Amino acid sequence: MAEITTIARPYAKAAFDFAIENNAVDSWAEMLNFAAMVSENETIKPLLAGGLASNKLAELFIGVCGEQVNEQGQNLLKVMAENGRLEVLPAVAQQFVELCNEWAKEIEATVVSAVELTSEQQQDISVSLEKRLARKVKLNCSIDASLVAGVIITAGDLVIDGSVRGKISRLSDTLQS
Template sequence: MTQALTLARPYARAAFSIAREAGAFAQWSDALAFSARVAADPQVAGLLGHPRLDDADAVALLKPEGDGTGQAFADFLALLAENRRLALLPEIAGQFEQLRADAERIVRARVTSASELQAGELEGIRAALKKRFGREVELETAVDQALIGGAVIAAGDVVIDGSLRGKLARLQSALSQ
């Protein structure tokens, strides 16, 4: 996995540079996300490595129709195909999104709670995270009833565990020492 990330990094930076120059972050994000989903499909992944699939057909398979990126995205896919790096598209897309978030000063956070959170609660979490990180915050929510109560917030490499399950685990650990 680490090798794939290392190999994907220069391609993600190149895609980011092209998107920045064109002022087309959103279009490139969408196009990369589409291509990454297609490339990650097990049937397509086997096909992409097949020696009888030529580069032009691989590009046609992976390029979304009417994506707004012009010829630049097709050329990018052709470069990946030529270098036998199409399988790296999921990693490239992920790294591109990180570069975009840094450039746009956005923190993406995932809030996992025991039950569905109300809009007011989400806004409170968003405001607290914005204050902590000094950036705009995009929230993604999920429900995990195993948390019993509270929530777990993951933003980048920061994890805030305010779940009842987490508190009970910490209490159990403290009592067993």
């Protein structure tokens, strides 16, 4: 995983810098997301790992993407194809979004709870995280009944485990040591 991230980072950074310079962050995010979906297609995926010449692969990939990718996006895809890196497009798209969020001072937080949270609870969590992280927070909520009660919040590198399952696990670890 770290290797893919390391490979994807320079491409995402280059695309992001170009998008910022040209005031085209949203269109680049859409292009990269679309190209990432194409690269994950079951028909395309084997071609990325296969022995096609890089120029043929780039031509094929750009042909599949069609009008969804502009000339500059096509240039990025050509460079990635030449370097045999088209298969990391999903990671490039993900890192591009992370760079956009960093630039916009936004962060996505995942909240997993034992029961569905009310809008008031979601708002309270969002406000608390915004204060703690000094960023605008976008919540993605899901339910996992195995937590018993409480929530697990993940925002970037921050993980807050306030679930009963987590507390029981920590108590068990303490008792066993």
